[in-house]
Amino acid sequence: MTTMTQTRGRRYSSPGVLGGMGRAFLLAAYSPRFLFALTVFLLILSFGFLGPIILGRHDALMTVGGLYDKPSSTAWLGTDNFGRDVFTQLMYGIRTSLIIGFIAGSIATTLGLLIGTTAGFVGGTVENVLMAITNVVITIPSIVILILLSIAISTRSIVVMGMIIGITSWPWTARAVRAQASSLRTREHVDIARLSGAGTLSLIFSEIVPFMLSYVVMAFVLQLSSGILQEAALSMLGLGPSGNVSLGIMLQWALLWESVRTGAWWAFLPPALLLTLIAFSLLLLQSSIDEIFNPRLRRS
Amino acid sequence: MNAPSTQPPFLETQNLSRTFGHGAQLVRAVDRVSFTVRQGEIVAIVGESGSGKTTLGRLLLRLLDPTDGRILLHGQDVTALRGGKQLRTYWRKVQAVFQDPYSAFNQFYTNARVLSRSLDVLETQPSREERLQRTIDALREVGLDPEDTLFKYPHQLSGGQVQRVMIARALMVSPELLIADEPTSMLDASLRVTVLNLLKDLRDQRDMTILFITHDLGQAYYIADRVLVMYQGQMVEQGPVEEVLQNPQHDYTRRLMSDVPLLRGRKSFFGQ
Numbered sequence: 001m002t003t004m005t006q007t008r009g010r011r012y013s014s015p016g017v018l019g020g021m022g023r024a025f026l027l028a029a030y031s032p033r034f035l036f037a038l039t040v041f042l043l044i045l046s047f048g049f050l051g052p053i054i055l056g057r058h059d060a061l062m063t064v065g066g067l068y069d070k071p072s073s074t075a076w077l078g079t080d081n082f083g084r085d086v087f088t089q090l091m092y093g094i095r096t097s098l099i100i101g102f103i104a105g106s107i108a109t110t111l112g113l114l115i116g117t118t119a120g121f122v123g124g125t126v127e128n129v130l131m132a133i134t135n136v137v138i139t140i141p142s143i144v145i146l147i148l149l150s151i152a153i154s155t156r157s158i159v160v161m162g163m164i165i166g167i168t169s170w171p172w173t174a175r176a177v178r179a180q181a182s183s184l185r186t187r188e189h190v191d192i193a194r195l196s197g198a199g200t201l202s203l204i205f206s207e208i209v210p211f212m213l214s215y216v217v218m219a220f221v222l223q224l225s226s227g228i229l230q231e232a233a234l235s236m237l238g239l240g241p242s243g244n245v246s247l248g249i250m251l252q253w254a255l256l257w258e259s260v261r262t263g264a265w266w267a268f269l270p271p272a273l274l275l276t277l278i279a280f281s282l283l284l285l286q287s288s289i290d291e292i293f294n295p296r297l298r299r300s
Numbered sequence: 301m302n303a304p305s306t307q308p309p310f311l312e313t314q315n316l317s318r319t320f321g322h323g324a325q326l327v328r329a330v331d332r333v334s335f336t337v338r339q340g341e342i343v344a345i346v347g348e349s350g351s352g353k354t355t356l357g358r359l360l361l362r363l364l365d366p367t368d369g370r371i372l373l374h375g376q377d378v379t380a381l382r383g384g385k386q387l388r389t390y391w392r393k394v395q396a397v398f399q400d401p402y403s404a405f406n407q408f409y410t411n412a413r414v415l416s417r418s419l420d421v422l423e424t425q426p427s428r429e430e431r432l433q434r435t436i437d438a439l440r441e442v443g444l445d446p447e448d449t450l451f452k453y454p455h456q457l458s459g460g461q462v463q464r465v466m467i468a469r470a471l472m473v474s475p476e477l478l479i480a481d482e483p484t485s486m487l488d489a490s491l492r493v494t495v496l497n498l499l500k501d502l503r504d505q506r507d508m509t510i511l512f513i514t515h516d517l518g519q520a521y522y523i524a525d526r527v528l529v530m531y532q533g534q535m536v537e538q539g540p541v542e543e544v545l546q547n548p549q550h551d552y553t554r555r556l557m558s559d560v561p562l563l564r565g566r567k568s569f570f571g572q
Contacts, residue, residue, distance in 0.1 A: 188404040191363050192414075192469070195396055197388050197421030210408045 103162025112173025
């Protein structure tokens with residue numbers, strides 16, 4: 001016995017990090033699309049989270065000028081309807097939008113994964129009931145639920161907004177995950193694991209979920225993107241997070257104070273462009289992740 | 301002492317049936333199949349694809365519930381076993397090797413992990429040292445070098461090696477019955493004999509009983525003592541392998557025979 005443990009470290013060395021996941025990361029380094037998308041997204045991320053600290057802008061709602069001042073050396077992107085600096089608002093707006101998108105995406109992906117895997121793996125009546133619920137939720141237009149929920153809740157914090165968006169956008173993920181799980185369930189490695197004495201939870205977490213991981217990562221990226229856009233839609237309707245700046249709220253202000261008619265392009269163009277850029281970089285990220293995980297899509 | 305009449309057969313099925321769907325779409329995948337297997341016997345289950353031989357294998361493994369009939373191991377009804385805990389006691393005695401070793405292998409795991417994990421089916425969990433020792437022994441037994449293969453992933457091994465790892469996995473808990481479902485059909489012709497000989501050795505050295513499911517009469521002839529012929533879910537013929545292959549009684553067996561290029565070539569070669 002003791003000789004075994006002694007010889008173990010020496011003779012039988014493990015290959016270390018270069019397993020399945022390690023290879024995926026190596027491949028990622030060679031995919032220019034992935035690198036480009038990641039760089040754009042990281043730039044946006046650091047603009048929102050590091051920008052205010054580096055530039056020393058601590059208050060997005062501080063008045064620095066008059067109504068729709070033109071871009072100048074003090075206010076780089078001009079001022080908004082209350083004379084507040086648009087550039088500072090952009091940084092804080094991105095931060096709010098990303099946090100809400102992240103919370104919404106996490107909740108939607110977790111719920112979708114949980115419901116989809118359970119339905120697909122267990123099958124039978126459980127599957128029918130769960131999918132019936134999912135289909136009912138799909139048929140209800142989510143923007144209506146979002147508006148009703150947003151009105152019902154008096155104080156809408158960032159977290160609450162993220163949760164509202166998250167719990168209305170899981171059904172598509174659940175459906176796709178269910179399809180994958182029920183196809184994975186019939187694979188031979190699941191039978192082998194059962195013959196090896198694995199219980200249901202162990203089967204789900206080691207034989208089903210790892211095989212869907214690439215899909216789940218992609219689904220999360222898409223949910224993140226759609227969460228950000230949904231927040232913008234709600235905020236433009238005046239149902240955004242209270243006491244905060246988000247890209248959608250900036251657009252709402254710009255609309256209400258008629259910046260389009262008065263030609264104050266700096267009030268509505270930067271947030272609209274940034275929203276587009278975030279959605280674009282996330283979509284590109286998603287499709288390049290697909291390229292990395294799916295060998296058939298790989299360009300040599 | 302052990303009069304053959306009083307001792308129950310090692311494995312017995314009685315009218316084992318499994319249907320899928322209902323109404324007009326009812327498929328009788330396995331239809332009232334009854335047979336017995338003695339300890340230490342290699343029995344080949346032969347049939348074309350769709351004949352129900354794989355379903356029969358899954359029924360015998362208790363991965364699939366029969367719609368009717370019984371399976372008896374040592375005279376004990378095992379069809380009544382329900383839930384993970386009871387089935388685990390069965391899987392300590394009955395293990396399997398499947399057709400495609402790559403799809404049977406969790407691609408995220410190393411050999412060591414897949415092999416040592418199979419000990420989870422045991423009642424008392426062995427220590428880490430014992431797990432490793434048994435893993436190394438099992439790899440040696442199937443002719444693989446543990447030093448070379450222990451921490452490899454399936455994509456780093458050849459098909460023949462992965463299939464041997466899967467056989468090693470089945471041996472980890474020293475089962476009494478091994479159900480091998482077309483274990484050679486994904487392998488190169490040159491590797492097939494190695495795997496077949498390995499299975500033969502297991503029977504000779506460990507007195508293991510083997511159910512060998514195949515569509516290839518040549519392999520059945522090579523490895524098996526007895527052969528069961530399945531056709532459209534039913535067992536149409538059974539008997540010692542020479543008898544069945546030399547003097548097939550059922551039409552379907554005769555057609556199967558005429559479809560084997562090697563045997564036909566031999567017949568004409570010997571001027572028959």
